[in-house]
Amino acid sequence: xxxxxxxxxxxxxxxxxxxxxxxxxxxxxxxxxxxxxxxxxxxxxxxxxxxxxxxxxxxxxxxxxxxxxxxxxxxxxxxxxxxxxxxxxxxxxxxxxxxxxxxxxxxxxxxxxxxxxxxxxxxxxxxxxxxxxxxxxxxxxxxxxxxxxxxxxxxxxxxxxxxxxxxxxxxxxxxxxxxxxxxxxxxxxxxxxxxxxxxxxxxxxxxxxxxxxxxxxxxxxxxxxxxxxxxxxxxxxxxxxxxxxxxxxxxxxxxxxxxxxxxxxxxxxxxxxxxxxxxxxxxxxxxxxxxxxxxxxxxxxxxxxxxxxxxxxxxxxxxxxxxxxxxxxxxxxxxxxxxxxxxxxxxxxxxxxxxxxxxxxxxxxx
Numbered sequence: 001x002x003x004x005x006x007x008x009x010x011x012x013x014x015x016x017x018x019x020x021x022x023x024x025x026x027x028x029x030x031x032x033x034x035x036x037x038x039x040x041x042x043x044x045x046x047x048x049x050x051x052x053x054x055x056x057x058x059x060x061x062x063x064x065x066x067x068x069x070x071x072x073x074x075x076x077x078x079x080x081x082x083x084x085x086x087x088x089x090x091x092x093x094x095x096x097x098x099x100x101x102x103x104x105x106x107x108x109x110x111x112x113x114x115x116x117x118x119x120x121x122x123x124x125x126x127x128x129x130x131x132x133x134x135x136x137x138x139x140x141x142x143x144x145x146x147x148x149x150x151x152x153x154x155x156x157x158x159x160x161x162x163x164x165x166x167x168x169x170x171x172x173x174x175x176x177x178x179x180x181x182x183x184x185x186x187x188x189x190x191x192x193x194x195x196x197x198x199x200x201x202x203x204x205x206x207x208x209x210x211x212x213x214x215x216x217x218x219x220x221x222x223x224x225x226x227x228x229x230x231x232x233x234x235x236x237x238x239x240x241x242x243x244x245x246x247x248x249x250x251x252x253x254x255x256x257x258x259x260x261x262x263x264x265x266x267x268x269x270x271x272x273x274x275x276x277x278x279x280x281x282x283x284x285x286x287x288x289x290x291x292x293x294x295x296x297x298x299x300x301x302x303x304x305x306x307x308x309x310x311x312x313x314x315x316x317x318x319x320x321x322x323x324x325x326x327x328x329x330x331x332x333x334x335x336x337x338x339x340x341x342x343x344x345x346x347x348x349x350x351x352x353x354x355x356x357x358x359x360x361x362x363x364x365x366x
């Protein structure tokens with residue numbers, strides 16, 4: 001089968017006759033069939049959707065010049081190194097299945113796309129791990145390198161739904177083996193409490209030490225299941241804000257944006273070195289911070305001792321109804337907060353002193 005012009009071609013429409021295909025100079029869109037033995041898409045930015053083809057000859061299905069995309073429709077299409085070797089010259093690998101695919105064995109892949117829920121990748125090269133795009137909400141997804149160096153492995157993920165106002169969540173992620181996670185939030189909503197804010201959470205992140213958040217859309221970051229002290233930094237732009245919560249290891253440092261952010265601090269006892277703290281820097285604007293007396297128990301080195309800096313703006317620190325008995329040492333490392341909200345209306349006891357006076361009254365706390 002040799003087309004006279006490029007365009008959409010469903011080789012399945014041609015039955016077993018369509019065993020070969022030679023593309024033109026334009027952008028071809030192809031859906032393979034089970035009879036195909038060879039393809040050359042020619043020039044142009046071509047898009048091909050896989051099938052279980054009738055060959056295992058390496059390079060038999062080749063993309064020409066251009067930036068070409070291979071969409072995997074079913075995991076069984078590429079579930080062996082022999083099947084993967086058939087495809088040559090594609091630059092983008094799009095996982096449209098609900099299972100993690102092995103990225104190694106393809107020739108030419110430099111970036112990967114998770115378009116279906118669960119469509120992660122194993123066997124990634126460093127180049128591929130630095131160019132991951134999520135185009136739809138993920139609820140349980142895995143990314144893993146073929147070989148983790150152990151000290152400076154980086155996973156860079158762009159969260160970009162095809163609908164600009166919709167989220168591309170990276171929830172339930174297993175990212176073991178990576179020390180740094182770079183997130184770029186490129187769709188959704190700028191309000192961090194909006195349902196369309198991009199949510200990131202972890203099932204396993206044993207090696208993760210650095211999370212860098214950027215982009216022009218809000219991010220909701222849940223830090224549960226991080227197993228090392230983690231540094232969270234951000235370059236979110238415009239009015240995009242950050243919502244952050246979860247248990248972290250002592251020694252962790254979390255910096256939010258210059259916009260009004262939402263912070264729920266670590267609330268339970270966390271592991272780490274005695275005498276270390278989890279530090280929150282809320283930055284500028286009016287931030288909403290929720291914590292607990294358990295978290296602020298700075299006299300107990302085994303508890304989730306925190307340092308909270310509200311930064312500029314009118315920041316609010318909230319306590320739940322269970323917190324009813326406050327002592328001055330609870331406020332030793334709370335600075336830059338202008339409003340204190342205590343949910344309890346009964347049996348409330350607050351003994352203030354030098355720490356409260358220095359850190360709160362000077363801020364004009366109400």
